[in-house]
Amino acid sequence: MPELPEVETIRRDLLSRVVGRAFSRVRVLPGAERIVRWPSPAEFARTLPGRRIEDVSRRGKYLLFRLSDGRYLIVHLRMTGAILHRPKDAPDDPYLRICFSLDDSSELRYTDVRKLGSVWLVEEPEAIVGKLGPDALEGVTPQTLRSLIEGRSASIKAVLMDQRALAGLGNIYSEEALFLAGIHPRRLAKSLAVGELRRLGEAIREVLLEAMGHRGSSFRDYVDAEGREGQHQRHVKVYRRTGEPCYGCGTPIERIKVSGRSTHFCPRCQR
DNA sequence: CTTATTCCCTGATTGC
DNA sequence: TGCAATCAGGGAATAA
Numbered sequence: 478m479p480e481l482p483e484v485e486t487i488r489r490d491l492l493s494r495v496v497g498r499a500f501s502r503v504r505v506l507p508g509a510e511r512i513v514r515w516p517s518p519a520e521f522a523r524t525l526p527g528r529r530i531e532d533v534s535r536r537g538k539y540l541l542f543r544l545s546d547g548r549y550l551i552v553h554l555r556m557t558g559a560i561l562h563r564p565k566d567a568p569d570d571p572y573l574r575i576c577f578s579l580d581d582s583s584e585l586r587y588t589d590v591r592k593l594g595s596v597w598l599v600e601e602p603e604a605i606v607g608k609l610g611p612d613a614l615e616g617v618t619p620q621t622l623r624s625l626i627e628g629r630s631a632s633i634k635a636v637l638m639d640q641r642a643l644a645g646l647g648n649i650y651s652e653e654a655l656f657l658a659g660i661h662p663r664r665l666a667k668s669l670a671v672g673e674l675r676r677l678g679e680a681i682r683e684v685l686l687e688a689m690g691h692r693g694s695s696f697r698d699y700v701d702a703e704g705r706e707g708q709h710q711r712h713v714k715v716y717r718r719t720g721e722p723c724y725g726c727g728t729p730i731e732r733i734k735v736s737g738r739s740t741h742f743c744p745r746c747q748r
Numbered sequence: 749c750t751t752a753t754t755c756c757c758t759g760a761t762t763g764c
Numbered sequence: 765t766g767c768a769a770t771c772a773g774g775g776a777a778t779a780a
Contacts, residue, residue, distance in 0.1 A: 478773065511756090538774080555774050556757085591757040593774075631751065640775075647774065697760085697772080737752070738773070 479554040480538060481613055481645030482685055483693035483707065487560055488535045490702035494562050495579065499529040499545070502578040509574035512589065515597045524598060525550070525577070536606040537613070537644025551597040551605050552587070557698040558594030561586040570704075590698060613645035614685055617678045619671060626666035633669060633677075634662035635736040646681070649694055649716045652741055654680040656715045661747045662740045663733070687712065715741040 479487070503525045505518040513521045529545035540560070542550040552560065561570055565584050574592060577585040587596065597605055611621055625642040626633070636642050637651040646654070655662050657680035660673055669677070693699055693707030696717065700706055714724055719732040723743040732741050 480774095553774080556772075557759095589757095590759070591772095593757060595775090629750075635751085638774090648772095739771090 478556055478647055478649065478696065479558065479693070479699055480647040480650050481535075482650070482688035482691075482709065483699050483701075484535055484538050484540055484554065484645075485614070485689055486693045486707065487702050488533050488540060491533045491540075491560070491562065491585075494583075494702065495530050495542075495585065496532060497529065498579040498581055498583070499527060500525040500577055501580045502526055502576075504576045504578075506574055506576070509589075509592060512574055512587070512592060512594055512596055514595045515599060521596075521598050524548075535612075536602075537609045537640055538647070539606050539609075541602055541606070548598060548600050549602045551599065551602060553595045554589070555591075555593040555595070557590040559588045559698070559700050559704075560702055561588060561700070561704050562702045563704075608641050609644040610640065610642045611644065613643050613650075613681055617643070617681050619674045619678055622674045622678055623671075626669065629666055631666055632662060632735055633660060633664050633666040634738075634740060636666040637681075638736075638738070645685070648738055648740075649696075649713065650681075650684050650688065652716050653684045653688075653713055656742060656747060657684060659746055659748070662735045662742050715743060717741065 503522040505513055505522055510518045530542050531545055532543040534541045540552040563584050563586055565582050570586050570588050572588045572590045573586055574589050575587040626636055629636060634651055637646050658677040660677060688694060688709040691707055691709035691712060692701060694709040695706035696710050715730050718730040718741055720729050723730055723746055726745045728743055728745040730741050731744050732739055
């Protein structure tokens, strides 16, 4: 499940590998048409060849390729998407959905078991990422956190996962940040005190930086641009640790539902 | 404006 | 052991 640390790991991998390269051929494989959200799959595949990749950036969980004609190729991996950079004669990758051939005999291969991911080719990236809140890796001050929770009656976990409030956190890292800050995921967001908001902001930053240091978490499908797994799944404190002892106090980690998502927490350390 | 629910999609896991 | 039901979950769409 690529969240901010996984997408950022891929971005950094791709920077050195594809910036300066041009697309030579683009194929949307049969059955994968739905992944191409804009324009039509045929126009998408026809327009990209000849365009050079000038930069790779990230907003929340979105990857943005700035192209030489000023347009942007935008990719969202959702649950099971991956972007692999391979030599063109490398063995086939399973679940290949879109193949971007580059002008140096390499390929960007978009693979996606469940076909839930999305790609766009647009002139104006704000049309896609404009609704996102501030990036979770930057600008998470107590003041911004306070502005996020104002006028909302949702739980703090729901707010952290709301990409229009804060962009980049999903289930894994919102749970980990709340554990680190000692905050119960069902707490009403607006009930948090200033000190708790400050701790939460620090926890978000710490969790994301540590996960990026481990090149992301590979619980199921996530791999980086070279097809390698991350290591942070070995370091999570609560995510998918139902029944296992809390590293802080030994109490078994519990699993509950919060705003429709399974949620893990320590009932003793997070009140 | 808000929050809650459904849907997408298929491999892995669970339950009988 | 076998097979069907359930689960996983980001975000869009829809309902309330």
